[in-house]
Amino acid sequence: MTRISILDHDRCQPKKCNYVCIEYCPGVRMEEDTITIDAKTKKPILSEELCSGCGICTNRCPFKAINIINLPEALDDPIHRYGKNKFELFGLPNIREGSVVGILGPNGIGKSTIIRMLSGELKPNLGDYESETSWEDVVNFFKGSQLQSYFQKLSEGKLKVVHKPQMVDMLPKFVKGNVKDLMEGVDERGAMEDVLDALELRPILSRSISNLSGGELQRVAIAAAALREADFYYFDEPTSWLDVKQRLNAVQVVRTLSDAGKSVMVIEHDLAALDAISDYVHILYGEPGAYGVVSQMRGVRVGINAYINGFLREENVRFRRHPIVFDVKPPALEVEAEALANYSPLKKSYDEFSLEVDEGEVQHDEIITAFGPNGIGKTTYAKMLAGVTKPDDGQIDKKVSIAYKPQYLVSDFDGTVQELLITTATNYGSNIFKTEIMKPFSLEALMEKEVSELSGGELQRLSVAVALSRDAEIYLFDEPTAFLDVEQRLKAGKAIKRVVESRNAAGIIIDHDIVFIDYVSDRAMVFNGAPGEHGHASSPMNLRSAMNSFLSSVGITFRRDKETKRPRVNKFGSYLDREQKEKGEYYYLES
Structure with missing residues (x-):
C-alpha cells in the first residue's frame, strides 16, 4: 500500500510546539531520518519511505498540520505533485469532442489543477517535483490514450484553448474599458449579438468593467470565453454569483459551443446546473488538500447519482459513509399556532x-x-x-x-x-x-x-x-x-x-x-x-x-430523479417540459 505524508505549511507552527512530531516519532527515536527539519523553512519534512504509518505525529501535532494517508493499492503513478509532503493528483479526465464533460468533487481535491494542466498553464510533473518534466515525458506517459494526442498538439501550439477562470472578481485588474469594447475585441466566432441576448448583457454594454457587480462580471467572463474561437473550452464555476434564470442562460450559452462541435469541460457545484450543462461527468474523490483521484467517465445522470450515493460501483470505492437523501415534500398543512414573528x-x-x-x-x-x-x-x-x-x-x-x-x-x-x-x-x-x-x-x-x-x-x-x-x-x-x-x-x-x-x-x-x-x-x-x-x-x-x-x-420546469429524488432541469421543449407546463406543474410531477 502506497503511503503519502501531507504537511499543512500554513498550520504548522514549530516555534509554538517545539517539534513534538519529531519528539514522539518512533522512527526518529530509532535514529532514522523519518522526520527532519527543512533548513530554509524550519518546518518538518516527513519521509514517506521511512514512515511506518503509526499516526503518532498526526495525533500529537497540536495544530493538526500532519496527515498520514494510506492510498488504495490500485492507484497508478501520480499525474502531478506540488512538492514534498504536498498535494498529489492521480488521473486526468477524458475529453469528448462535441460534448460537455463536467467535473464534480469537493474543494481542494484538484479540479482547478486539472483545468490548469489541460489548458497548458501548468505542465504535469508526473510526481517528480524536483526536476523539470519535458513535454516528451508527458506525451509518453499518456501513450496509447486519448490524452497522448492532446498533449502532443498542446505542446506544439497546435491547439487553441480558452479558460474561463474561477475568480472573475480579478477581471477588472487585467481588463480595462467598457463591456462593449471587450465583447467586440474578443468576438472571433461572430456570435456577439446572440450571446449578448442570451446572457442579458445589453443593459450594461456602456458600463466600465471596473464598475460591474460579481454577477455581471461572471456573465461578461462567460461571454468573453464563448465568443472566442478555440478547440477546447474550460469553464471553472460559471454559475457563481448568478441567479436561477441567469444560471440556465449560462447553461444554454455553453451548450451552444458543444452543439457547434467544440469540446467543453466545466467545474460546477450547483448540481442542477451541472446536470443541465453536462453530457458526461468525472467524479473526484480523495482527501481535500492531500490527494485527489479522477474516477471513470460516466453519463451525467449516473455520475451525479453515484456522487449523491457516495459509492463508485465500477471502482468499488466508497467515499462517503451515507448517501445524501432528498425528501419529496407534500404541500405543508396550515396549522394554527403562535407565530415566532410576524x-x-x-x-x-x-x-x-x-x-x-x-x-x-x-x-x-x-x-x-x-x-x-x-x-x-x-x-x-x-x-x-x-x-x-x-x-x-x-x-x-x-x-x-x-x-x-x-x-x-x-x-x-x-x-x-x-x-x-x-x-x-x-x-x-x-x-x-x-x-x-x-x-x-x-x-x-x-x-x-x-x-x-x-x-x-x-x-x-x-x-x-x-x-x-x-x-x-x-x-x-x-x-x-x-x-x-x-x-x-x-x-x-x-x-x-x-x-x-x-x-x-x-x-x-x-x-x-x-x-x-x-x-x-x-x-x-x-x-x-x-x-x-x-x-x-x-x-x-x-x-x-x-x-x-x-x-x-x-419558463423552466424541473422533474424528480427516479433514484435519488433530486430536482433535475427538463430540456426546454422536451416532452416532459411540455407536459408539466400543460399541467401547471413546473416543479415536479407527482409519482
Missing part, C-alpha cells in the same frame, strides 16, 4: 429602487427560503428583518432576536478563527458546539488560521457557523452557499436545520441553488419585479406553490 406589509424605497413585501409570519422550527432574480430586493428584505435597515412603511409586529449572516463577507477581524469564536460564540467549547457547529463546518482545521487570510469558502463556512453559534430566535442567511462545494452546501443545510429545530427557532435563507433550496426548505417566498427598479415579495407559502410560481415566470 410583520405587516413592508415598503422600502431608494433613489432608483423600491421594494414591497406582503405581510407574513415566521413559525417555530421551520426554514423559509427566499428566491428570485438578482437585484430584486432579497437582501433589502433580509436587512429590514434583521433591523439593519428600517422600512419606510410597515413594521415587524413581534420583536425577535436575529443572527444575521450577510451576503458579502468581510474578514476585518484581527486575530485567529479560534479567537473570533471565543468572542462571538455563546457556547464555545461545549459538546453541543463541537457537535452542531465545529464538526459540520470542519472548523477544527481552521482554528489557528488568521481570519484575514481565509479563502472565500473558508470564510463562508466560518460566517455561517458564527451566526449559528449565537443565541437567536431567527437565523437569517444571505447566500450561504457561495464558494462552497456540493458536500459543504448540504452539510451546511443539515447543520442549519438541526440548530433551528433543537432551539425551537426559525431560519430564513436567501439562495439561488435549487438543489440546496429543495434540501432545506419548509416554506418559501418568491421575489419578482424588474431587477434594479422595483421588487415584490410574496408571503411565505409551501415550497411547491412557491416553486411553481417562480419557475412559471422564467
